[in-house]
Amino acid sequence: MSFNFGKKISNYRQKNNLTIQEMAERTKLSTAIISQIERGIGNPTYIVLESIANEMDISVSTLVSEEISNNELVLRKSERTVMHEEAGKILMYELLTERPFHNYMDMIFVELYPHGDTSGTYTVHHEEESVYIMHGCVTMEFEDEEIELHEGDTIRVLPNRKHILHNYSDEMAYIIDVKCKNSY
Structure with missing residues (x-):
């Protein structure tokens, strides 16, 4: 830098x-x-x-502001932060973006195990979120509705909306989750 x-x-x-x-x-x-x-x-x-x-x-x-070289923006697979949770019946999160600079976005690779969910309870946050289903079939549950999502589908979750993601199927679901922070 x-x-x-x-x-x-x-x-x-x-x-x-x-x-x-x-x-x-x-x-x-x-x-x-x-x-x-x-x-x-x-x-x-x-x-x-x-x-x-x-x-x-x-x-x-x-x-x-500091100049950031393109090389400094590369995050190698071996350097990613990986988190495991069992509260939602086994779940693995892998951060695809780190935040060393002025990043207002988190991109997360999610492995959602069969019959698992993302947290065991509703999640709510101030960021807008986009969820892309890479593989599998999952259900996004909001307080008053459920939406089934298939491979290739994307859903936006607006800030402050309670939600949980379920994998009711017998196979793994692979998801890219992008959360955007307010930059102001």
Whole structure:
């Protein structure tokens, strides 16, 4: 990870064919300040960063956020966090995303054993959730209805809706569960 917003500014200028002088005029800052920031020297104030971020049409937090290399976003199968539960008649969760940076999403691989369920009781959370059935047949139970889901089906579960997932069949069910956190 590198923390170099000066490079972001320089890349923006080059991409938009702007000179330091033109960037300074657009941001109402001096060429010296722009040059210093791009070279990673000096300590710009929030107002200076806000002026630059406005020109770039991004937030200040985006401007100063850490750069994440694509390689750092890879999670190898051998590195995944695996959790087992028995409350729901045997269940295995495997996190497909870790949260080392600014991740607002959890993607989870779920193995739901025959005649098992996800928790033994209703679950409720503040995130929106999408459930994709990779293999098998499961039933999503809400407080007032049950919906049967087959291989290839997807269901969205809106925040604060009590639900539980059952596998009433005699075979394993494989599921991808994605929970999205609010990013604001």
